[in-house]
Amino acid sequence: MIHSNSELVTAFSAKLLNMDRLGAEEIINNSQKNNTPLQIVEGLVVPALEEIGKGWEEGTVALAQVYMGSRICEELVDLFLPPSSSERSSQPRMAIVLLDDYHALGKMIVYATLRASGYELQDYGRLTAKELVQRVCDDSIEVVLISTLMLRSALQVKDVKTWLLAAGSQTKIIVGGAPFRFDPQLWKEVGADEMGATAGEAVTAVENSMGVVA
Numbered sequence: 338m339i340h341s342n343s344e345l346v347t348a349f350s351a352k353l354l355n356m357d358r359l360g361a362e363e364i365i366n367n368s369q370k371n372n373t374p375l376q377i378v379e380g381l382v383v384p385a386l387e388e389i390g391k392g393w394e395e396g397t398v399a400l401a402q403v404y405m406g407s408r409i410c411e412e413l414v415d416l417f418l419p420p421s422s423s424e425r426s427s428q429p430r431m432a433i434v435l436l437d438d439y440h441a442l443g444k445m446i447v448y449a450t451l452r453a454s455g456y457e458l459q460d461y462g463r464l465t466a467k468e469l470v471q472r473v474c475d476d477s478i479e480v481v482l483i484s485t486l487m488l489r490s491a492l493q494v495k496d497v498k499t500w501l502l503a504a505g506s507q508t509k510i511i512v513g514g515a516p517f518r519f520d521p522q523l524w525k526e527v528g529a530d531e532m533g534a535t536a537g538e539a540v541t542a543v544e545n546s547m548g549v550v551a
């Protein structure tokens with residue numbers, strides 16, 4: 338398993354930093370022999386991008402490299418995460434959204450993972466808090482998954498919760514993304530019902546909220 342293989346993560350980050358898409362793809366292809374797609378995402382792609390992000394904070398990596406690295410990952414993840422499961426469950430009515438943020442990769446992975454795990458859900462793309470509340474009410478969504486990578490966006494979940502309650506909606510909110518991993522109490526502070534630190538945990542969070550919804 339990739340788990341704890343920091344050398345492989347560093348090798349993968351180096352390919353991303355050099356914008357060597359073929360080299361990055363080769364590492365993923367080799368990893369597929371002993372790992373599930375989700376293990377590759379959680380054990381290789383996420384830690385590599387975090388390593389690159391640290392480099393950016395420390396000033397050793399340019400924003401263009403962060404951007405290109407994440408674009409390469411988006412393309413590769415799209416290739417190897419299975420698009421769907423044959424046994425789809427459409428219960429409860431669910432949607433996923435990127436809330437006023439441009440960090441799209443996490444949402445894309447959570448969406449693909451849920452679909453691969455048998456859930457059907459709508460992809461709302463990127464919306465503001467106001468737009469999201471409108472869509473959730475119009476579509477009678479029971480569980481909404483919200484991805485944010487910036488703190489400013491994470492705090493807007495509070496508005497979503499307040500406006501949903503004001504509209505009489507009982508929709509459960511599941512949140513995830515960097516701010517919620519950095520501060521383990523934040524999901525409660527913004528009024529979410531569940532939080533997932535990884536795409537795998539998104540599946541558990543949906544199962545938990547189904548218990549609540551039923």
Ligand code: B12
Pocket residue numbers: 378379382383386387389390391394400403404407408437438439440441442443444446447482483484485486487488489511512513514515518532533534535536537538539542
């Ligand atoms: C790649 C990246 C970018 C890329 C994004 C490209 C893209 N298409 O996504 C680019 C270069 C564009 C970018 C831009 C910026 N970025 Co940026 N970026 C990152 C970086 C390095 C990695 C993010 C990433 O893609 N990770 C890989 C994915 C797969 O992981 P993930 O999103 O966390 O998702 C996983 C889990 O969190 C979870 N998950 C995610 N969503 C959800 C949802 C649910 C419901 C559940 C259950 C789980 C879940 O599952 C996923 C898979 O395991 C992070 C650093 C970090 N530590 O996260 C900074 C980071 C998020 N960026 C940051 C900032 C500040 C910016 C900019 C403002 C920089 C600037 N000055 O211009 C801009 C803002 C853009 C905007 N307007 O939104 C900050 C945010 C800090 C804060 N407190 O708000 C971070 C944390 C870096 C830092 N430490 O300063 N960035």
